Amino acid sequence: MGNLAEDTAVRRRDDHYRGALSEDWRIWGPQGGYIASVALRAAGQACGRPRPASINAQFCRAGHFAPVDIIVEVLRETRVASVVDVEIRQDGELLLKAAVWGVDDLDGLEHHSHTRPGPLPDPETLPPTSERMADESGPSYPFWQNLDNRQPHWIEDWDNRPAMPAERGEWFRFLPQARFDDPWVDACRSLVLIDVGSWPVAVLPHIGELDYFAPTTEVTARFIGDGRDDEWLESWAWAPRATGGLIGARGEIWSRDGRLIAMGGSTLLCRPAARRPD
Numbered sequence: 068m069g070n071l072a073e074d075t076a077v078r079r080r081d082d083h084y085r086g087a088l089s090e091d092w093r094i095w096g097p098q099g100g101y102i103a104s105v106a107l108r109a110a111g112q113a114c115g116r117p118r119p120a121s122i123n124a125q126f127c128r129a130g131h132f133a134p135v136d137i138i139v140e141v142l143r144e145t146r147v148a149s150v151v152d153v154e155i156r157q158d159g160e161l162l163l164k165a166a167v168w169g170v171d172d173l174d175g176l177e178h179h180s181h182t183r184p185g186p187l188p189d190p191e192t193l194p195p196t197s198e199r200m201a202d203e204s205g206p207s208y209p210f211w212q213n214l215d216n217r218q219p220h221w222i223e224d225w226d227n228r229p230a231m232p233a234e235r236g237e238w239f240r241f242l243p244q245a246r247f248d249d250p251w252v253d254a255c256r257s258l259v260l261i262d263v264g265s266w267p268v269a270v271l272p273h274i275g276e277l278d279y280f281a282p283t284t285e286v287t288a289r290f291i292g293d294g295r296d297d298e299w300l301e302s303w304a305w306a307p308r309a310t311g312g313l314i315g316a317r318g319e320i321w322s323r324d325g326r327l328i329a330m331g332g333s334t335l336l337c338r339p340a341a342r343r344p345d
Contacts (some may be wrong), residue, residue, distance in 0.1 A: 071255055088131070089132065197211075264304030
């Protein structure tokens with residue numbers, strides 16, 4: 068089991084930062100939202116702003132579970148905000164390129180006009196997904212040990228289900244630490260969930276043996292709320308269109324009391340299932 072704060076931590080070394088990708092966050096390879104979280108943490112240290120506003124990350128190649136070098140450049144600073152360019156490299160190869168905005172605590176327009184999907188049943192009333200899958204065979208990736216997942220619309224017989232809309236809402240609580248006081252660390256929770264929700268909803272309209280898997284090519288998150296006081300996050304994902312080898316997905320992260328915390332999306336690239344890593 069991995070700890071999100073510890074496993075995304077970076078340290079300054081001469082003219083760059085140094086981190087390590089932990090095996091505890093493996094799905095196929097290092098989970099994309101987790102790698103992007105390492106970039107987010109480095110940007111936060113470099114700009115020194117109180118909180119992140121957004122990240123747009125491009126995944127250039129698959130990484131492995133080993134140390135990484137993080138090159139950070141503050142491109143512009145104003146009195147209230149900074150934009151930071153981040154590169155994560157491993158063995159000299161570029162893994163990720165990201166742009167990150169950090170901002171000060173500001174006054175501005177205040178409204179909350181978006182309608183919350185659902186809402187879902189309270190997570191405490193739902194059984195953990197780990198209990199529901201206790202008797203299931205098949206690969207179990209270490210990544211899922213880091214999350215307490217509660218699904219309100221559980222599919223008992225996956226092989227014989229009908230085609231379904233490409234959308235889903237579910238609850239998540241991170242393990243062993245559920246929330247974090249540092250806004251830059253806590254934002255990583257939303258970033259991980261926005262990325263990981265895309266492929267599971269993309270397969271819902273498709274029945275039978277899947278001929279593809281779909282790694283993330285880019286992920287974007289906008290951290291527009293503060294979820295640090297809530298252990299549970301309500302995660303919604305949609306994949307409204309898949310065509311020509313591409314899947315477009317979007318996600319929203321809500322607090323337990325109905326506040327929109329983060330929103331974003333990702334692009335996935337379909338590849339033959341035979342080429343999927345173990």
